[in-house]
Amino acid sequence: MAALGVLCLLLGAATRVPAxxxxxxxWPGQTAADILTGVAARRRYLLYDVNPPEGxxxxxxxxxxxxxxxxxxxxxxxxxxxxxxWGRLYHWQSPHVRQRRVPWAHFFxxxxxxxxxxxxxxDEFVAESGGPFVDQVYVLQGYAEGWQEGAWxxxxxxxxxxxxxxxxxDKHEYFRGWFWGYEETRxxxxxxxxxxxxxxxxxPVLLRNTSARSVMLDRAExxxxxxxxxxEYWDTRRSMVFARHLxxxxxxxxxxxxxxxxxxxxxxxxxxxxxxKVPLGSARGGPYLAVxxxxxDFVWGHRKxxxxxxxxxxxxxxxxxxxxxxxxxxxxxxxxxxxxxxxxLLPEMLRFEPTREQLQLYKDGGVAIIDQWVxxxxxxxxxxxxxxFSFRIHEEREILGLDPKTTYNRFCGDEEGVCEQPTxxxxxx
Numbered sequence: 001m002a003a004l005g006v007l008c009l010l011l012g013a014a015t016r017v018p019a020x021x022x023x024x025x026x027w028p029g030q031t032a033a034d035i036l037t038g039v040a041a042r043r044r045y046l047l048y049d050v051n052p053p054e055g056x057x058x059x060x061x062x063x064x065x066x067x068x069x070x071x072x073x074x075x076x077x078x079x080x081x082x083x084x085x086w087g088r089l090y091h092w093q094s095p096h097v098r099q100r101r102v103p104w105a106h107f108f109x110x111x112x113x114x115x116x117x118x119x120x121x122x123d124e125f126v127a128e129s130g131g132p133f134v135d136q137v138y139v140l141q142g143y144a145e146g147w148q149e150g151a152w153x154x155x156x157x158x159x160x161x162x163x164x165x166x167x168x169x170d171k172h173e174y175f176r177g178w179f180w181g182y183e184e185t186r187x188x189x190x191x192x193x194x195x196x197x198x199x200x201x202x203x204p205v206l207l208r209n210t211s212a213r214s215v216m217l218d219r220a221e222x223x224x225x226x227x228x229x230x231x232e233y234w235d236t237r238r239s240m241v242f243a244r245h246l247x248x249x250x251x252x253x254x255x256x257x258x259x260x261x262x263x264x265x266x267x268x269x270x271x272x273x274x275x276x277k278v279p280l281g282s283a284r285g286g287p288y289l290a291v292x293x294x295x296x297d298f299v300w301g302h303r304k305x306x307x308x309x310x311x312x313x314x315x316x317x318x319x320x321x322x323x324x325x326x327x328x329x330x331x332x333x334x335x336x337x338x339x340x341x342x343x344x345l346l347p348e349m350l351r352f353e354p355t356r357e358q359l360q361l362y363k364d365g366g367v368a369i370i371d372q373w374v375x376x377x378x379x380x381x382x383x384x385x386x387x388x389f390s391f392r393i394h395e396e397r398e399i400l401g402l403d404p405k406t407t408y409n410r411f412c413g414d415e416e417g418v419c420e421q422p423t424x425x426x427x428x429x
Contacts, residue, residue, distance in 0.1 A: 043078035043118075045125055046070055046206070047134060047216035049180065050084075054221060055091055056365055057388035060240065066217070067236045068226040069199040070117050076207055080118040082125040082214075083110075085180040091333065092364040099363050100181040107365055109241040112273055116239035122180065125214075135212035137175065137187040138205075139165045140222040143194045154197025156205055161192040165218075187216070199223040231428045238273040238399055238427075242369050246362065250373035253352055258327055260286025260377060267377065267400055277429045278401030285402055288327035288350075289319055290378030292371075293342075293411070294387045295334040304413045305385035309338060311414040313345045315382070319409075323380050331371035331389075376400060382409040383422070390422075398427040 048066050050059055066081065073079045086107070087100035103121045104110055113119045126132050141162050167177040167190045175187035189212070195201060202223070206215055217223075227233050254260035262269055266284040270276035293312055307315065316328055330349045334342060343349060352374060354367050362370070372389070375381055376396035383390025390410065397407040404424050412419035 043080055044073075044212075045082050045120070045129060045214040046073065046079055047082040047125070047214065048084060048220040049178070049216070049218050050221045051219055052088065052178070053090055055388065056086075056089055056368060057392045058221070060392060061388065062221050062223075063240070064233060064236045065199040065223050065225050066220055067117050068232060069203060069223070071232065072200040072203045072226075073206060074117070080120050080125075082120050082122060083113075085122050085182075086365060087181050088178075089365070091368075094359055094364050097360055097363055099365070102363065102365070105243065106363070107243055107246070107369055109243055109271065112239050112241040112271070115272070115274055116236050122182070129214060132182060132185040133174075133214070134179075134185065134187045134216045135189065135214045136210050137167065137177075137190045137216045137218060138193045138202075139167075139190065140193055140195050140202075140217055140219040142222065143196060147196065154201045156193055156195045156197070156201050158205075158209075159192055159194040165190055165192065188212075195222055197224060198226040200226050229425050229428070234428045237395055238276070241271060241273055242373060243366075244271070246366050246369045247373055249358075249362070250352075250370045250377075253370070254286055254374055254377060257350055258286050258288045258329060258374070260288065265377065269400070273399075276399070278399070280398070280401055280426070281403045283401040285379035285406065286377050287325060288329055288378050289316065289323065289325050290375035290381045290393075291316060291328060291330045291332075292375060292381075292383040292387065292390045292393060293330060293332040293334065294384035294389065295332060295338055304416060305411075307411050307414050309342055309345060312411055313342075315411055316346065319380060319382060325379060329374055329378065331368075331375055372396060378406075380406045380409070382411060385410045385422075394422060394425070395427075398425070 046066070046069070048062070050062050054062075070079055070081045083104040085100075086102040086104070089099075092099045101122075103123070104113070104119075105121065110119065110121070120128065139161060141159070143157075144159070144162050167175040167187060170176055170186075175190045176183075177187065179185035179187075193202065193205065202217070225233065251262075265286045266282060268276070268278055268282070291312075294306065320326065320328060326348070328346065328349055330342070330346070330351055332339070332342070332351075352367070352370055354362065354370075359367065368389070372393050373396075375393045377400070381393060381397060383393060394407055398404070404426075408422040408424050410419075410422055
């Protein structure tokens with residue numbers, strides 16, 4: 001009875017899954033109690049991880065790719081996607097803040113994710129599957145011979161590992177690895193797959209070549225999108241609603257500091273993303289300019305695309321004048337010295353600066369989401385070229401119904417000739 005209670009709380013016993021949901025052939029009209037003795041008892045689990053240096057916002061994009069794979073698997077068998085716990089990211093450098101084994105619910109509204117695909121937090125997977133074991137780990141890699149010129153071909157093959165996989169066997173012949181910081185987790189088998197193509201290219205391997213109940217795809221960033229920019233892409237992207245407590249902090253900051261509220265700015269937000277289909281241009285946005293100014297490694301890694309601080313301020317002031325705005329909100333990863341210089345050049349700059357207690361509570365990832373939420377609601381936004389942080393803000397503003405002309409803007413390098421602006425990827429419902 002205790003197990004049934006936990007599962008009912010997890011899946012919502014009173015909620016019936018619509019027959020049109022992905023994989024609905026396995027649970028049409030079923031309640032959580034039905035699933036306990038039916039689908040959940042025989043479903044399989046898909047886990048994944050990405051290259052450790054990859055940042056928070058690229059990982060969000062990989063989630064969309066893996067969700068597409070899961071939808072393909074659900075056409076044949078009952079599967080659930082296990083959400084990889086967050087931690088050990090390059091940009092999460094705040095001292096004295098524990099940032100390991102962070103569940104998705106800390107950053108995202110998990111019930112919203114479940115309206116798109118069946119997902120489990122890692123601890124829920126361990127409880128449901130019976131232990132901290134992953135039956136099969138596939139390390140994804142390219143082909144040793146590289147891409148052969150000619151027609152593009154999607155393919156996947158079991159191949160020897162090009163580089164030693166990041167797993168080692170213990171005395172019991174279990175495989176130990178990072179496993180999101182869960183030292184007790186073990187892999188039973190590890191092998192390599194060479195892949196070239198979209199995420200669903202590996203579906204036949206998971207459906208036919210292995211009977212493992214739990215399968216992990218490591219280095220999942222090697223998979224491409226199945227339907228980038230299409231309805232399936234946007235359904236999954238729209239399902240990634242930020243966690244309620246982080247939205248509340250961002251909304252309070254907008255109201256208190258930037259004179260911005262949903263009612264005044266024309267936003268019609270629905271936490272249930274399936275009910276939110278806002279036409280572009282219907283929202284006006286708050287009376288401020290929002291800026292994402294990426295620094296750190298971008299200063300040397302993308303030096304042609306990233307302006308000096310003086311160049312950035314010139315472009316900010318030009319936008320303020322052209323749009324008749326007086327307030328500017330800045331999200332930046334600038335080091336303390338650059339931040340002081342930016343304050344000198346742009347004294348009217350406004351930022352969300354968490355207290356020590358807020359940083360402990362929300363963590364670096366939560367603070368970044370608050371920054372993105374505030375940027376998403378601005379009258380005008382300008383971001384940084386090729387930054388996934390800026391890309392995610394573009395998408396959020398599309399979902400919220402802001403005019404694309406106020407969204408797809410980026411800083412130009414000081415000596416950049418033709419300053420090409422971002423591509424408009426229109427939301428599809």
